[in-house]
Amino acid sequence: MTPRSGLDITTSGTAVDTAALISLPWDVPLAEWPDSALAALPRGLSRHVVRFAHLEGAVVAVKETTESSARREYQLLRRLERLDVPCVEPVAVVAGRIDPDGEPLPTVLVTRHLRFSLPYRAVFSRRLHRDTLTRLIDALALLLVELHLAGFYWGDVSLSNTLFRRDAGAFAAYLVDAETGELHPSLSRGQREHDLELARVNVAGELMDLMSGGLVEGDVDPVATSQLIIDAYRRLWEELTADMSFRPGERWRVEERIRRLNSLGFDVEEYAIRTTRGGSELVLQPKVVDPGHHQRRLLGLTGLDVQENQARRLLRDIDEYRAVNHPEMDEHEAANRWLIEVFEPVAQSIPANLSGKLEPAEVMHQLLEHRWYLSENQSRSVPLDEALESYLQTVLPHRRDEDAVVLHPTTTMLKVLELPSENYD
CATH class of the missing domain: 3.30.200.120 (Phosphorylase Kinase; domain 1)
Known part of the structure; x- marks a missing residue:
């Protein structure tokens, strides 16, 4: 009408x-x-x-x-x-x-x-694996951290006022109801703690309601689950708000910071390095991801089809390469430049007698790990060329030959080549 x-x-x-x-x-x-x-x-x-x-x-x-x-x-x-x-x-x-x-x-x-999003009753009423439930809880904790960093006091933190979205392997929580919210230049500790207490009480109550209706697995503890949000929030808040400035020769500390976030269950969607008078400062954008996310993202950016942990490490190097060398580029252009200027030269530098040890993606992954350990031990950013020379001399020769399993050309049977025992890890 x-x-x-x-x-x-x-x-x-x-x-x-x-x-x-x-x-x-x-x-x-x-x-x-x-x-x-x-x-x-x-x-x-x-x-x-x-x-x-x-x-x-x-x-x-x-x-x-x-x-x-x-x-x-x-x-x-x-x-x-x-x-x-x-x-x-x-x-x-x-x-x-x-x-x-x-x-x-x-x-x-x-x-x-919000397309592809679901309210919590639709999400939690499914028989979720416990690790999936944990990622959803982490997504809610991340949302609360992002809101508080922006100066937003929610005043009614609950699952009912949140939408969950699963997109390209990432879990994200979105604010739906801002009716009780307030936006300030910054929040006091008391305001943040009040939101956390609301989250603890409201989420526990909502999960109890689901359990009473038989809509969630019986082994889910509502009180313990609501506490997970608080614990994740505190760890993430500390990691994101702690002082992180560094001098030009200390970029290895960026890797150290990202590793700590990874250990908390969060990945880093992107980061920026901003120049300050005393050096540089790091700005991180965390997110919660599903298994396989890094593998799919790296494949889309570079065409490299590698394992999940390898992809996570290579993507981190691409992000650092872009932030330091080409911040003006989009991620696809920067990834292509990284492929040409970093990955391919490393792959081509492997001596012929060592080329069967590991596939190039694993070599790159291990090289980046080796450089980080060298940098941490020496408290300086070790150049990639220096780390590569060390890696080729002290690490790669002692790895087992992963090209040892070959397809017999006439019998099409797998033949395992016998290698000296000292060649195995």
């Missing part, structure tokens, strides 16, 4: 978005919207009436609330968006709604639905 005059639409979208918004049945209470206007997507729990609707080939979430709350949340989400904080995209505030009898209807906040 066409809404009555007096409809007040505030939006930052295009004219097409506005025209499409006007076509929705605003003179009908949201709970009574016809199926023809709605999208069949799973909804989380909410104190408000929330529905998903089709809008010009996209899907939006429509929430009934008060006009003051809708306008405040709309502006807050727009500010968070500009800060590049993971949250839903605000589309519009629609006020001035009246039904056919002239009775006022609640104002609505319209946000764009």
